[in-house]
Amino acid sequence: MKVLIAKPGLDGHDRGAKVVAQALRDAGIEVVYSGLKRTPDEIVQEAVQEDVDAIGLSILSGAHLLLSRKVLDGLRAHGAEDIKVIVGGIVPPRDVNPLRELGVHRVFPMGTPLADIVTAFKTIDGEDRR
């Protein structure tokens, strides 16, 4: 199991991304962290190159719909739609379903217990893949 935790767009708040990255690593998952301010294209390329099973996108600026759509489109363009996308950050309740409809696998708004996030990554294909 390998995961890319990524910060798309211009938002520079990386506390959540780094906390989730550490939790996943402690759960035995291999984690790559993109660093700040990556474009959706750069994230897709890194995900493909690193051959990850999932991408965790952390977005706190409010631009989650646009950025998630671009990452998902990019994955499709690379024939990498098997890479699951999970989104976390400041996501108001009304945006959760639109994100799911775009093809986002799971959405974790602010305040989600860390254990739930770790479980979602570990069971990303419906089975425990620790």
Next chain:
Amino acid sequence: MRDARLHGGTPIKPVYGPEDLAGRDADQDIGRPGEYPYTRGIHKAMYRDRLWTMRQYIGFGTPAETNARFKYLMAHGQDALNVAFDLPTQLGLDSDDPRAEGEVGRVGMAIDTLADMEEAFAGIPLDKVSVSLTINGMAAPITAMYYAVAGQQGVAPDRVVTTPQNDILKEFVARGTWIYPVDPSLRLVADLIEFSAKHYPRSNPVSVCGYHIREAGCTTAQEMAYGLAIARAYIELMLARGMAVDEFAPRISFNFTCWGKIFEEVGKFRAGRRLYARMLREHFGATNPKSWTFRTLIGGGGSAFTVQEPENNIVRGAYIALAAALSGAQTMALPTYDEAYTIPSAKAQLIALRTMQICAEESGAADTADPLGGSYYVEALTNEMERLIGEELAHVERMGGIVEAVKTGALQAEVARQAYLFEHKLNSGEIPKVGVNCHVGDGAAEADHAVELYTFDQKVADAQVAKLAKIRRERDDRAARSALRRLSDEARGTSNLMPAIVEAVRAYATLGEINRALKDVFGEHKEPVKF
């Protein structure tokens, strides 16, 4: 007995008494308000003479929309402004830059050229209102625009009171609006400090922030230690330019957060004032008492607030306001209860302002200076915080000093580690949070209608882009280009870049153009990713 600890883990005793202050000299360590070492506050009568300034953080959409919100809050008794810029502005991208898509006017107002700044402050008398500009990587050009607008209004330079944040070191650790590598970034910080000290003597050209580093996860003591270490780095930078400490230190200001345990926060600020005063007087040899004073904005931290049962954040905000008042804040700002959901609504901002006003007018917290002074607990806590902050300062030194620790990423790694530890304490319940890990209700259902969600309107970006195109068309393009060439040329040398930036801004060069002129010379920061 129930266990109780400070944020960093130090156990708290069930009761404190005179034995906890043994060996300390009350005159030397505590003193009186308004006197060295300012443990009890920087003014003799504190809020009896002058209440703290109320300065909510505001900005969204176009400059015109933000201008209207400024006026709305000022009509309700807010006496100063604290401007939020959108991310493209903070990163030096024009509103029509492809990387700005979806971000124009979202988390703050969009500024592309001087024309936007003129609109943002139209009808706001800049000789009467003090304005904080939350801008760092682009602090030099944005402040140059602000000075230009003040000049257009006919305000004399020595009447302009503005506080650009201009604290790039903390951006590398938290918040992330860095652009250039560390050294040229520091040069720009120092250029703005030097230029302002010479020409705008009442401006506060740097606001050193522990705030964002704490919000990124560090402990209370670390927040103060890192803030003090950053201030020290800037002071050394200015001394290296040949300025005398008393030429600029009186205008250094601070920005710290405040949430969690009230008395720990009070202890943090009392210890911070004492340590800063001693550093300035004893280490740097400052002789002007104004150089010794730790003047600070205390703004509640959004990380104290919960997504669960959001209305409870209003209550948390009231405790934060009280703690900030008891800590001796010069300026106060509170997060809004809807922060975990959205850009604040006008209603949420008014509640935050009213919270500070209730604290000021009704609670009695403003009736006497340092009302907690002399409390066995608070004095012991102040000493303990001083010790803990000292340990963290020593740790920074072991990392090679704050600038080196930022360059290697060691400081960022430590903050991320602390954020993770905090999360564990939250999960285990060691740090209690009502509605999150204790007294958990079924708040999720109500949350939806408790919060008025801000709707981002693409028309804002379209209008901003159209305006930018118009300015590019109508400006004297030759003047703009020649100013930008001068800026690049001077960036290759060592002179102060502010005069060239002022020229570019006045020629209506865009923020994106100014940024590119500098980036061509300085290059871009490469983030050390390690944790």
